[in-house]
Amino acid sequence: MSLSLGEEQEELRLLVRTFLDDKATSHRPPPPGTGPQKYDGGLWRQLSGQLGLTGLAVPERFGGAGLGPAELGVVLEEMGRALFPSPFFATAVLAGQTVTHCGDEAAMERWLPDIVSGALTATLATAEPDGSWAADPPATVADRGRDGWVLSGTKTYVVDGHTADLLLVTARCPDGVGLFGVPATAPGLTRTVLDALDPTRPLARIRLGATPASRIGTGDASESLAAVRDLVRAALAAEQVGGAAACLDMAVGHAKTREQFGRPIGSFQAIKHKCAQLLVEVECARSAARFAGSVVGSPGTEAAIAAAVARSYCSEAFTHAAKENIQIHGGIGFTWEHRAHLYLRRAKSSELLFGTPREERARLARLTMSEGAAP
Incomplete structure (x- = not known):
C-alpha cells in the first residue's frame, strides 16, 4: 500500500503548517520553577472554530468532518514539529476518540458537538498512582448510590487534567471496567499540576472523593478502551515523527551555517553520518506511523500490532533525534534559551506516555504469538 499523503491530506498538512508558522509564535520556555507553559485561548478558538481541527475525526452527525485517524495523524505530525502547546491532543484525541467509540449515543450527543466547536476541553484519566496506564481492573472505584454513581480514587499523569472542562475517568464497577464523565466543577474533585519534565505538555494528578459522575455506556468498557488506546498510540506516534523531523531540520540547518576550522561543520564526515542516520530513522518512523494511522480505524489484531510497532519505533527515533540535535548544536544546544x-x-x-517502548515490544510479542497460534 502507498503511505504517501493523498491530495486532500497534503492540503490539510499545508493548512496546519501555515497556521502554526503564522499564528503560533516561537514559544519561549517558561523560566525554571514557574510550571507548565499555558496555551493561547485565542489560537485554540481559531484551530477549533475556524479550521475545524478538533472535529476532524468526529462523525458528521455531531458536527465533525467524519475523517479518520490518518488525517488526525497529519495534524499531529505538524503540531509535533512546532511543539504547539494546546489541549488538542487531550481533547481531540484522548477524549474525542473515547467518546466517539464509546457506543453511547446520549454521551456523544451531549459532548461531541462542544468538543468539535472548541467550547469544551476534555481529557482521559486512566493511569493509576503506581504509574500503570492499563490497570485492569482499575484501582479507582465506582459505587452506585441512590443519586447515581460516585467515584473514589486517584488518577495521575492526566494530560491537561488541570484545565480540562471534562474528565473521562476509568473505574472499577461491579460489571467490569466502567467509563465515566466528570465535569471540572464536580464536588470532591481535586486537581494538582505535576512537576513534569516537559513544560509544553502539562500533566496533572486527579483525586476523586465520592465525586458524582455520569456513566458512559453499559457493561464492561475494556474492549472499546483497548481500541481507543491503539488510536491514541498511532496519534502519538505521528506527533513523535513531527518532533523528530523538526530535530533533523534544526540539526541540518545548523550544520550548514556553523563554521569550524574555516568550513561548515556539515562538511565533516562525522556530522554527515549523524544526519544521514537521522534521516533514515525519521523516514522509517513516518512509514510506521502512517501505516498505523491507516489501519487503527478498524479494531483488530492488525491494528494493535501496527500501533505497537509505531509507538515503539517512533518513541526511540524521536529521542535519538533530539539527543543528536543537541550534540550537533554543541554548547548552545545545552542552554535553556535554545529550543x-x-x-x-x-x-x-512522550516515550513514557501510555507505556514505554519496552512495554510496547512485550505487547507486540504477545500479539504476534497469539496471531501465529490462530488457525
Whole structure:
C-alpha cells in the first residue's frame, strides 16, 4: 500500500503548517520553577472554530468532518514539529476518540458537538498512582448510590487534567471496567499540576472523593478502551515523527551555517553520518506511523500490532533525534534559551506516555504469538 499523503491530506498538512508558522509564535520556555507553559485561548478558538481541527475525526452527525485517524495523524505530525502547546491532543484525541467509540449515543450527543466547536476541553484519566496506564481492573472505584454513581480514587499523569472542562475517568464497577464523565466543577474533585519534565505538555494528578459522575455506556468498557488506546498510540506516534523531523531540520540547518576550522561543520564526515542516520530513522518512523494511522480505524489484531510497532519505533527515533540535535548544536544546544532541549523533554515525556517502548515490544510479542497460534 502507498503511505504517501493523498491530495486532500497534503492540503490539510499545508493548512496546519501555515497556521502554526503564522499564528503560533516561537514559544519561549517558561523560566525554571514557574510550571507548565499555558496555551493561547485565542489560537485554540481559531484551530477549533475556524479550521475545524478538533472535529476532524468526529462523525458528521455531531458536527465533525467524519475523517479518520490518518488525517488526525497529519495534524499531529505538524503540531509535533512546532511543539504547539494546546489541549488538542487531550481533547481531540484522548477524549474525542473515547467518546466517539464509546457506543453511547446520549454521551456523544451531549459532548461531541462542544468538543468539535472548541467550547469544551476534555481529557482521559486512566493511569493509576503506581504509574500503570492499563490497570485492569482499575484501582479507582465506582459505587452506585441512590443519586447515581460516585467515584473514589486517584488518577495521575492526566494530560491537561488541570484545565480540562471534562474528565473521562476509568473505574472499577461491579460489571467490569466502567467509563465515566466528570465535569471540572464536580464536588470532591481535586486537581494538582505535576512537576513534569516537559513544560509544553502539562500533566496533572486527579483525586476523586465520592465525586458524582455520569456513566458512559453499559457493561464492561475494556474492549472499546483497548481500541481507543491503539488510536491514541498511532496519534502519538505521528506527533513523535513531527518532533523528530523538526530535530533533523534544526540539526541540518545548523550544520550548514556553523563554521569550524574555516568550513561548515556539515562538511565533516562525522556530522554527515549523524544526519544521514537521522534521516533514515525519521523516514522509517513516518512509514510506521502512517501505516498505523491507516489501519487503527478498524479494531483488530492488525491494528494493535501496527500501533505497537509505531509507538515503539517512533518513541526511540524521536529521542535519538533530539539527543543528536543537541550534540550537533554543541554548547548552545545545552542552554535553556535554545529550543533544542524542549524537543528532548517532549521526546522523553512522550516515550513514557501510555507505556514505554519496552512495554510496547512485550505487547507486540504477545500479539504476534497469539496471531501465529490462530488457525
